[in-house]
Amino acid sequence: MSTAAIPKARYLPPKEAGSFRQILQLYETRQYKKALKVADTILKKFPDHGETLAMKGLILCFSEKKEEGHELIKKGLRNDLTSFICWHVYGLFYRSERNFEEAAKCYVHALKYAPDNTNILRDLALLQCQMRNWEGLITSRKSILSQRPNVRQHWTGLALGYHMVKNYELAENILSKYEETLKEPPKEDYEHSELLLYKSMIIFESGNVSRALEYLESIADQVTDKLSLMEYRAKYLLDLERLPEAVKAYTKLLRRNPDNKEYFLGLEKALGIKDDVEKKKALYQALAKQYKYSDLAKSIPLSFLSGEDFREAVRSYIVGLLSRGVPSAFVNLKPLYADEAKVKVIEEVALEFLKTLTHATNGTNGIDSGPDMDGDSTPTTYLWTIYYLAQHYSKIGEADLALEYITKAIEHTPTLVEVHMVRAKILKRKGDLVAASESMTTARELDLQDRFVNTKAAKYLMRAGKTDEAVNVVSLFTKNDAHGKGVADLHEMQAIWFLTEQGEMFNRLGKIGLALKRFEAVKKIFDDRWGDQFDYHQYCVRRGTMRAYVDLVQWEETLYSEHEYTRAAFDAIQTYISLYDTPKSARVAAEFEGLTEEERKKAIKKAKRERAKLNKKSETEKIANDDDPFGKSLENTTTPLEMAEQFWKPIADSPVKDPSWTWGEEIGKRKEHSAARVESETIDNTA
């Protein structure tokens, strides 16, 4: 660019121009302090120089002076509206704020004044990935590629764009063209191998499976990820109905790993016996013999067998687990509980097994139960069996029987953590939350270093309404603040379970502000997760891990329909809606309803006292840098419906939705109602 083209306001004499380039370098290498000094020397002479102001502002933003920085960036841009640097800086600012939409707009402006700037194009491409603007991505990637066709990531970046809009042909073409640019394909190169597998995946998704297979075979010697190679090959062969070869492929995979369900199911299909129970039974018998330690070889048949076959199979399966003392035996069998007939058989089998046990329950002090070689006399086998039965009866709603068995188990071995945990669960299901929590605490005290039990104990305390105790217990495993509490750390660690449980507890206790605060914290975690993918748009393309990247992008789409989010979101929406339905004045009035003057005075006094207590407590419960530790501003919001909508929107936008989620309508109904009310009020006022 010639100096003539530079607007007067932007022109710097050679010395200062050199300093400005120095700022850019220092910024790239994160030497912010030095960069600021240099910027100030330029600004001394040229206080209105837009690009320098913008750069100084950006650096201030990264040095924790965000507000001042933002002002400077804006000022810089105002002083030089046609500078691509100023626009780029403004885009970077928005990006650091995770305001991707505004950032993208700024980049587009910047490109107007520097259409070929690769850095800006690349930054724009990343934003387009984040916003799933694949068409836009294709355009940006095309310009980048035309400028620098010798870099692999620019090819894969463009192929990704085509892949995402399902233009498989062009996606494949781009990757093939890249391959052609290589004089000799690199050997034993993981990144190159990933690229080849990515291409094979694209061809497969295009529906041309035989060509995908052909291609896969042609690259086999270049692929370093042998497992993926085998898995793809098996999948393609099955899809092409080349069954004998598919059988071989899946058999090979099983030999590598007999604990992968996909391989078993693939083998069934390849053998063409998916719907033939007898043949499947024989197959799994053979597999169970071959893979002695594979749980799946024994447990998969339980799902398709019935009648006597099921009884036999489930007997040997359960007896195996109980004799070995597998604490999770019940969890393994739980999927079968959807089938009532199977539940019945399981119960009979477990009870029969219990009868064969020769272990005497009341101690015989030195004398074994005798030389009965038929039954298992190990005390732990007896213990795990009654432990299993307790869970079984609890699951099918027989709480009293469940309690009977678990009480026996506790009398037998009161030192086993698990029996106390199951007792707690049974009591919880019965609705006795206080006793449940006591039982969970007993379990916890037997093994203080078990975080799982600690977590459960805290959860049960919250269910029982024991606010402070719960925090104290959970804080045994956290990095604690000056008051020995881990609540701030649990926010930091994204402990969704804790935030949701505590929010629900606060809701039950009528502490609406705190409840909303916790639900908002959960939302923030999910928003962060959505934002966190940003780094991968660049990283994965650069490292060539495209298959993993595509997985990630697809997973992120369902992020907000995860149960962890919807549970907290529905809690929040419900709370906000009830704030709307019962405005504050009505809530206060309801509190004092039906009271005499005297009682009312007393109640007001009591409320005052509690508020004072709460304020005092706020000193100890305060999370650093939080000026609203009790969420009062949330509770007193004047826009509860809009707040609820914030929670609902990402669910509404999610491709996986449950039709029973009707909160959108609930909010919509009230918004209409509220709009109508405002309208009628304005009419009233003008009339």
Next chain:
Amino acid sequence: MVPNIKIALDDLTVNNIGVLRRINNVVLPTSYSDAWYKDSLTVGELAKLAYFNDIPVGAIRCSLETPSSHKDHTRIYIMTLSVLSPYRGYGIGRKLVDHILEYAKKIFVKEVYCHVWVENEDALSWYQHIGFEKGELVPGYYKKMTPAGDAYIMKKILE
């Protein structure tokens, strides 16, 4: 069926002290103070838990008695030894005592002893069975019993 049994000993720690408490509460008629349990963490090898197939089912807790005069020797006193009743007869108690005897040898202690209630014939014969001998009678040792219970001293002298 040949039962698959694994017995192992492990240290008493601040995290599993609740187990010792529970076993003692269930098995022994006397109860011990919080201070006693806290103290149990300081005796090192003299307190152990026993595991049956990875479940804690037994415990031993002793103390080292340094003599008040030069003439007497240092002794180890077994304060509590308990095994949950369903797990008796598997050699767990013996394993716990053996551990103490070995440790005694290692630190050159020549005597390990304990008190046993005179009426508890099972325990008396069990101690004799593992090589302890009956010592003197201590009348009224168990003061909290009504009437106060007498105890025998059971001891083992190590060479």
